[in-house]
Amino acid sequence: MTWQIVLKDGSRHEVSGDIHFESVRGSKRIYPSPIGGDSDILVRAVEQHDVVLESPHGHHYKAAVEMVDGKWRVVGL
Numbered sequence: 001m002t003w004q005i006v007l008k009d010g011s012r013h014e015v016s017g018d019i020h021f022e023s024v025r026g027s028k029r030i031y032p033s034p035i036g037g038d039s040d041i042l043v044r045a046v047e048q049h050d051v052v053l054e055s056p057h058g059h060h061y062k063a064a065v066e067m068v069d070g071k072w073r074v075v076g077l
Helices: 039-048
Strands: 002-006 012-017 020-024 027-031 033-037 051-054 060-068 071-076
Touching: 002 039, 012 039, 020 071, 027 060, 033 039, 039 060
Parallel strands: none
Antiparallel strands: 002 012, 002 051, 012 033, 020 027, 027 071, 033 071, 051 060, 060 071
């Protein structure tokens, strides 16, 4: 599924992944999920510490991008 990472400068960049959610104190948060996309954009997202992940339906979620064992993933904040 195609999602958008929205960086702090307002730019939007496509990423793909099967994003999963968990319930935390009654709210929905992104569960650590693998993503794929342009490496340069994902590095910028890591450097910004927190970004917005926009679903294909336009819903926004606070998230962070990280690399674990050589693979990119997104986690909820």
